[in-house]
Amino acid sequence: MAPVWEALSMVRMAGMSATALHTSPPPFDSGWLPVSGGHRLYYEQRGLPEGIPALILHGGPGSGCSPVMAGFFDPERYRVILLDQRGAGKSLPAGCREENTTPALIDDIEVLRRHLGIDRWLVVGGSWGATLGILYAAAHPGQLSGLLLRNPFLARAADLDWFFGGARQRHPEAWRFWAALGAPEAPGAMLPWLGECFRCAPPSELVAHVAAWYVWECALAKIPSRSLSQADSDVLQLRYRLQLHYFRHACFIAEGGLLAAAERIAAVNVPIHVVQGLADHVCPASATAVLLEQLPNADCTWVEAVGHDPYAPAMQTATLGLVDSFAALGRFTP
Template identity: 55%
Template sequence: MTTLFPLAEAFRTHWLPVDGGHRLFVAEYGRPDGVPVVVLHGGPGSGGSPRLAGLFDPARFRVIVPDQRGAGRSEPAGATLANTTAELLGDIDLICAVLGVGRCFVAGGSWGATLGILHAAQRPAQVRGLLLRNPFLARAEDLAWFFGGARQRHPEAWQRWAALGAPEAEGAMLPWLADVFARLDARQAGPWVQAWQRWECALAGVPAGTLGDAEVAALFRRYRLQLHYFTQCCFVPPDAVLDAADQLVAARLPMRVVQGLADDVCPPAATRLLAARLPAGACRWVEGVGHDPFAPAMVAASMAAWAELSGE
């Protein structure tokens, strides 16, 4: 197939209380007795979507899409207290335990791929295989690229940041932005949110839409949550994701990676470092596609990779 399966209502939803005062929203799609697939959204803080379940045949699979702490419909929205990578990984374990999920496939794109790799390295016996799209390696150089390093490739989008006083010195933009967002409230955030959204869309290779007040408020919460993670190097040691991938290879855990060659959010150069550690043929490279998981060529490549992984 080269198109997503039709959108459908969740057959079951859950509100799961976890520590730190959080409640996680979890939706299940497809077949209640199907082969389980846990789908991890990006961000941090982007939230799940029914469209993320569309890669998986609803007649065969039970697709579980949780909203991570502070993201999507989980509550409190945008909360950073008790919100670290270790806690997100613990939440995956809890979700699987409460929902009675045994061995499952795990799928994720961008930050979701980060979590998928780290989770599988912690629980290899519980994972059947990994489907990863445009993985984020969560290294200092990945953050430096996104926060200013890509400005020569996207000068028009950078001008919005420059007009707000963004520094160009290497490594300076992220702390500057964290300081700005710590002092802003949602009523003042419009120019910075719009600049960030335009920048992100330029790097992702997708159109930037017009933002209303509700969209600005939602993105403000999301970006503050991202800054909480990014200023702490995502709460993981350097090269933690690559080291975890080495563990998965040693454990012979099946993996497929799909990477858009036009992506400047999670560039192919980083994915090539991951691919070098994986068995030959584990990666598919998609011409002319950036960070958009729903671009037709990305959907086709993801479905082909999924068919290999799941034996469809």
């Protein structure tokens, strides 16, 4: 799951009370890293080359990173690494679904760490990025200095069923866009239907499906939607095709696999913190409560009246405080 509205979020904050993001300098290093399957991953490093290494894992799957994400980190204390996952952002080939799986993404993270010569790093991820953060931590616990997760996505069948139709009673106005296209209401039926739509229909006929998906996720995220330009629609269509690839394969994670991974990292001796918007219907707080049962060593900050938007004023302020406290104290202090 991913915030496709990042640029809009910053605009809506104008005049609202929030702790300001740091001004991130231009990258001091960037490039494309060759990995398996012919993929080339775009990455960039910002901030202080000798600073605390912090890896940002974006959402989606398929959303890509934004330079704005680096603004959560003090550039005089952090070495911030932004990585575009396979097929996402500036990574090449764009939108490629071949050899694009969750285990491959976890391997890519470790390839990047070794390429950059980093021993241990703080891993930060929201939504789908939090999913990857947990799986990476379970696979490579010795490479962590800390783990900060926002509104984590648990990648269970129930989570996918909730997003793809299960939440329609809570958001009837947004659902009517899907209903007008003939979306099925039976549990588990919407993903196969969407997959067939995106497989058979030409791109020109998918504009309404893209718009309905966008309006739907904004409603569940508690973020206003806007009219999409053709360029917006083209970008989202590429991204949604990649998301469908993952979601129709259960995110390449065994049922309950994320919770099992969380249980394995419960004994890892590094700071772990979860920050969750209580109004989020993309990755609901009830799912995070289940995750925390498997992470007794993790602390959690619950943010009232905030959905899935990382740049909502209260969420932004909470995240900045946690990141600053880790730099100053080596632990997360709300």
